[in-house]
Amino acid sequence: MELRTDLALISEWINENSHVLDLGCGDGTLLAHLRDARSVTGYGLEIDDDNIISCVQTGVNVIHTDLNQGLSDFNDDSFDYVVMTQAIQTILQPDLLLMEMLRVGRQGIVTFPNFGHWRARSSLFFGGIMPISRALPSKWYETGNIHLCTLLDFEELCYQLDIEVLQRAVVDTKHRTSWSMRLLPNVFGKIALYRLRSKPVKRILPR
Amino acid sequence: MPDILPPDCVGLVTSQTYRFDKTPLSLDCGRSLSSYELVYETYGTLNKDHSNAILICHALSSDHHAAGYYNMQDKKPGWWETCIGPGKPIDTNRFFVVCPNNLGGCKGSTGPTSINPDTNKPYGPDFPIVTVRDWVKSQARLGDMLGISQWLAVIGGSLGGMQALQWAIDYPKHLRYCVIIAAAPKLTAQNIAFNEVARQAILSDPDFHKGHYYQHNTIPEQGLMLARMLGHITYLSDVAMREKFGRELREGKLNFGFDVEFQVESYLRYQGRSFADRFDANTYLLMTKALDYFDPALEHDNNLSDALAKVMAKFLVISFTSDWRFSSARSREIVKALLDNKKNVSYAEVTSHDGHDAFLMPIPHFIQVFKSYMQNTE
Numbered sequence: 001m002e003l004r005t006d007l008a009l010i011s012e013w014i015n016e017n018s019h020v021l022d023l024g025c026g027d028g029t030l031l032a033h034l035r036d037a038r039s040v041t042g043y044g045l046e047i048d049d050d051n052i053i054s055c056v057q058t059g060v061n062v063i064h065t066d067l068n069q070g071l072s073d074f075n076d077d078s079f080d081y082v083v084m085t086q087a088i089q090t091i092l093q094p095d096l097l098l099m100e101m102l103r104v105g106r107q108g109i110v111t112f113p114n115f116g117h118w119r120a121r122s123s124l125f126f127g128g129i130m131p132i133s134r135a136l137p138s139k140w141y142e143t144g145n146i147h148l149c150t151l152l153d154f155e156e157l158c159y160q161l162d163i164e165v166l167q168r169a170v171v172d173t174k175h176r177t178s179w180s181m182r183l184l185p186n187v188f189g190k191i192a193l194y195r196l197r198s199k200p201v202k203r204i205l206p207r
Numbered sequence: 208m209p210d211i212l213p214p215d216c217v218g219l220v221t222s223q224t225y226r227f228d229k230t231p232l233s234l235d236c237g238r239s240l241s242s243y244e245l246v247y248e249t250y251g252t253l254n255k256d257h258s259n260a261i262l263i264c265h266a267l268s269s270d271h272h273a274a275g276y277y278n279m280q281d282k283k284p285g286w287w288e289t290c291i292g293p294g295k296p297i298d299t300n301r302f303f304v305v306c307p308n309n310l311g312g313c314k315g316s317t318g319p320t321s322i323n324p325d326t327n328k329p330y331g332p333d334f335p336i337v338t339v340r341d342w343v344k345s346q347a348r349l350g351d352m353l354g355i356s357q358w359l360a361v362i363g364g365s366l367g368g369m370q371a372l373q374w375a376i377d378y379p380k381h382l383r384y385c386v387i388i389a390a391a392p393k394l395t396a397q398n399i400a401f402n403e404v405a406r407q408a409i410l411s412d413p414d415f416h417k418g419h420y421y422q423h424n425t426i427p428e429q430g431l432m433l434a435r436m437l438g439h440i441t442y443l444s445d446v447a448m449r450e451k452f453g454r455e456l457r458e459g460k461l462n463f464g465f466d467v468e469f470q471v472e473s474y475l476r477y478q479g480r481s482f483a484d485r486f487d488a489n490t491y492l493l494m495t496k497a498l499d500y501f502d503p504a505l506e507h508d509n510n511l512s513d514a515l516a517k518v519m520a521k522f523l524v525i526s527f528t529s530d531w532r533f534s535s536a537r538s539r540e541i542v543k544a545l546l547d548n549k550k551n552v553s554y555a556e557v558t559s560h561d562g563h564d565a566f567l568m569p570i571p572h573f574i575q576v577f578k579s580y581m582q583n584t585e
Contacts, residue, residue: 019549043546049572052555056523056579063542064556073543 003033005173006085006111006191013109013167013195014038018080021105023067023097024087027051028060035060042079068092071100079105086191088112089145098196099161107166108196114170116150116186134173135190151186158196167195212276215292216284217250217299220275224315227348232310235338235500242324245349246315247271247307250291251299253353260355261297262346262382263287263306264363264370267438267494268486270314273306274299287364289569296577297362305353310345311337311493319489320421332418332489339366339501343373347381359584360384361520364566365533366494369501372541375518376503384584385520386577389530389566391537392511392544393502398532401441402495405434409488418489431488432479439478444529444562511540512547521551523580525573527565528558553580 003011007030014020016038022031025044028051034040045065046052055062065073068091082105088094089112101108113135114120123131130140138145149157151170158165170181170189181188212218228242248271253260263273265286274291276284291297297304308316311334319334350358361382363371368390375385394402409415412430416423440448452471467473507513522545526538535556545552557573559565565573 041549043552049558053572053575053579056553056555056576057583059583061551061553063546063552063554073539073546075547078547078549 004029004085005171006193007033009169009171009193010083010085010109010111011037014040014081014083016040019078021045021071021074021079021082023082023084023101024090025051025055025060025062026085027054028058028062030083030085031055031060032058067097070096071104074104076103077106081105081107081109083109085109085111086113089148091147094147095157095161098157098163102163102196102198106197108163109194110154110196111191111193112149112154113145114151114186114189114192115148116152117190118187121187133190151189151192154192154194158194162199163196164199165194166197167193169193215294216288217275217292219278220248220250220272220285221277222246222248222271222315225349225352227345227352232341232345232348234335234341236335238335240310240317240335243310243317243345244315244321245307245310245317245345247305247349248273248275248285249306250274250304251302253303253355257355258357258359259301260303260305260350260353260358262350262358262361262374263291263297263304264342264346264361264367264374265306265309266363266365266367267498268435268482268491269367270312271306271308271316272314273304286567289567289574290577296574296581298578298581302359302581305349305355307346307349309337309342309494311490311497313487313490318487319418319493320487329421330489331421332492334489334493336493336496336500338497339369339373340377342370342497343377346370346374347378350381356381358382360386360581362386362388363390364388365390365563366498366501369498373501373503375520375522376514379517379519382520384523384580385518386523386525386580387538387541388525388577389527389533389538389563390541391533392504392540394499395537399499401437401532402499405437406492406495408433408437409492412488415488418492420488426483427488428480428483431483431486431491432476434479434491435482435486436475436479439475441532442563444531444560446529446560447562447564450560511544515541515544515550516548518545518548518550522553523577524552524554525566525576526554526556527561527563527570527573528556529560530563530565532563 020040020042022044025046031044043061082101091097120131170185172190224246226244231239231241233239269286272285273287274285293300308314311318319330323330361371361374368387371385409430412427414425415427455470503514504511524538526535542554555576559570561568
């Protein structure tokens with residue numbers, strides 16, 4: 001089976017033999033792939049019963065967790081990477097969870113559907129309706145996406161939280177990238193991927 | 208018992224008894240048992256390299272009869288019929304399952320009702336207080352006797368889950384998987400308080416005779432009944448009791464007296480009485496003490512993560528949302544200690560209204576998680 005667009009790219013960002021926490025791990029596809037292809041260990045956090053069963057069937061360590069309760073069961077720096085794919089927009093307090101990710105992990109990897117994509121913009125601008133696309137398939141009243149953002153929004157939040165962007169990629173739902181995406185990522189990128197870490201604490205030098 | 212045995216039942220079973228008298232079993236309390244018997248049942252077939260054996264540890268008031276029927280007239284199957292049998296989570300087509308009755312029990316293993324060889328009288332209250340660690344040690348000897356040097360899995364619910372956890376700590380190399388269901392890493396003050404009320408009910412029964420009731424040809428029936436009634440309330444949830452009984456009256460009207468009026472009273476009294484008929488009061492006292500004493504973190508400065516640092520098994524931990532006796536938060540303590548040590552663990556919190564007793568029920572998500580996990584064991 002082909003790996004989902006963003007998952008394939010993420011697995012290239014993760015070093016072999018690392019310890020990974022996957023927030024909202026779904027059916028465990030990413031962790032199973034990382035385990036088989038890159039000897040990665042770790043855990044998936046998931047709340048959906050069927051997904052938990054899928055993870056157990058795949059042999060992925062899965063912990064029933066409500067991400068809105070934070071990551072208090074995990075110690076500081078206990079993972080090489082904390083990954084959250086296409087879930088940040090469903091979280092009640094995404095800013096707090098982002099900080100939690102970078103407390104628990106040395107690096108964070110976040111992917112989300114870009115609400116600044118031109119189709120979303122034109123849907124609102126010309127159609128006057130909330131956008132529906134492959135990346136955002138649900139109607140406004142039934143969507144779990146309560147905190148959608150654009151690339152600019154996300155990067156602004158990172159700046160506010162003293163989070164350093166180590167790497168960024170934008171792709172479409174088929175994992176392709178193009179010159180237009182590279183030129184205007186916030187307009188043409190459907191899915192945004194970020195690799196992050198907390199900015200090292202600046203030493204205050206005496207004047 | 209059904210007229211025809213269902214295909215997913217282990218069928219008719221018999222128990223076996225083995226006497227251990229070569230090496231005395233030294234106990235946590237400082238005493239030792241020079242000779243003791245364990246009664247156990249097995250289901251399924253041990254494979255050639257003895258690598259498919261599963262140990263089932265039982266809870267407070269259950270025993271070695273975990274699955275199947277003794278004869279075609281039996282009204283009820285073993286206590287974990289929902290999970291043990293062909294095609295069930297503990298699949299007897301694949302696994303060889305061993306379930307012993309714990310030491311101190313009253314269903315065939317040496318306990319307070321057994322004859323003390325030193326006095327030729329029943330042990331009664333003189334039977335040493337055994338701990339979860341003592342049980343695990345005695346189970347390890349049973350494994351040796353059966354030629355099982357490593358269990359594929361040790362599995363238990365409630366107090367049984369505590370034994371499974373103790374197994375992983377005490378004999379890390381002797382099990383590959385550890386399944387802990389509806390358990391806790393130690394009791395809370397509230398848990399101990401419930402046990403204490405249960406014990407006081409028994410101890411204050413005039414028929415208890417300081418535990419020597421066998422000699423007086425009586426049993427502390429009222430005390431044991433009360434203890435069980437109290438216990439039973441803590442095994443159910445508010446919702447489950449409401450659904451089952453509501454405020455239903457037995458005779459449809461209030462009688463303005465203290466006889467049984469509400470269905471729930473009738474149910475509790477029935478449960479209490481039938482328990483008093485089949486269970487020994489001294490054993491009940493012992494088992495509740497074993498629960499109270501269980502605390503593997505104690506010798507590690509109360510740090511459970513340290514206590515679990517050397518475990519090698521892969522873990523599955525399961526809890527139930529309406530279990531207030533051992534709530535999900537208690538299971539998460541075990542999970543957290545395993546996460547701290549980067550051990551392999553999966554955890555499922557199963558939505559259920561059945562309270563603590565949920566681990567005995569055929570709840571689809573529970574059964575599916577459990578079954579999927581066991582299918583992946585190797």
